[in-house]
Amino acid sequence: MSDEAIKERIKPVGSVHMAGAQAESADAGSGGARSGEAVYNSACVACHGSGVLGAPKLQVAADWQPRIDERSLDGLLKNAINGYNAMPPKGTCGDCSDDEIKAAIDYMIEGV
Numbered sequence: 001m002s003d004e005a006i007k008e009r010i011k012p013v014g015s016v017h018m019a020g021a022q023a024e025s026a027d028a029g030s031g032g033a034r035s036g037e038a039v040y041n042s043a044c045v046a047c048h049g050s051g052v053l054g055a056p057k058l059q060v061a062a063d064w065q066p067r068i069d070e071r072s073l074d075g076l077l078k079n080a081i082n083g084y085n086a087m088p089p090k091g092t093c094g095d096c097s098d099d100e101i102k103a104a105i106d107y108m109i110e111g112v
Helices: 003-010 036-048 061-082 098-108
Strands: none
Touching: 036 098, 061 098
16 A cells, blocks of 8 residues: 555544634634624624523623622633533633633623
8 A cells, every 4th residue: 555545544534623722713813812892792692682591781780790799800700611500611602712701701891
């Protein structure tokens, strides 16, 4: 069997995506991190836009301030990454990095 035939026979048939690995998207441009607004608009808005199951709504101080006072920003980030109540880990953005989740939180609490 030739080297080329062997390479063809054993070449990978798929790829693995690791959680937290940098994902490319239209918002990421050349592979950089997505903005908080981009993450919110693509993943978070589904629940945080209307307050599904008590999710705090975008930039509504009455929804966010008690959570910030109770858990701190670090606590909010930990809950967002690991999941909390009805929210699964990283919400609906399984390919988001921890930094992108933090950026989305910062966007959601902007002005609070």
